[in-house]
Amino acid sequence: MRTLEAAQNPVSQAAAKIGRNAINRNRDRGFLVGPNMHDSLAVAAFLDPSILTFKDYYVDVETYGELTAGETLGYSPSVGDLRRKPEAEKQAATMNMSIRGSAPTLATTRTSPVLRDQWVPNAKVAVDVDSAKFFNLLIGRLSASA
16 A cells, blocks of 8 residues: 555545555454455456466356356366376366256255266366565556556
8 A cells, every 4th residue: 555655646545545444344253364355366468478377177156056056057077176296287177077056945956957978177267366566466557656
């Protein structure tokens, strides 16, 4: 925030004020971390994709769930419950990994008819952020020093 405040231009001053308010609001509410910056990160990654590390995923949107309708689901053969040894990750493209459809809703035992027999990625998903690079780009642009 100090860099933004020191830049003495309208954009940096507004960004500093918004940033300070967001940080203070999180602290007042007992959060241990600062505010999420999803939109800023998306724009920064558009400008410099090397800020993010991407992995192949199969991504789908839940449409049948009574409590989860609209939820985005991501499947990868190398993360979460499906983690594998690094050497096995290279074989992911040839894996037979079935992807189930929706779970039954509270009103019925019917499940989604959507089943896939093989994992085939349909999206690149960001799984890590180079925070220093992100903040250097963001603060540099907002303070007009980059």
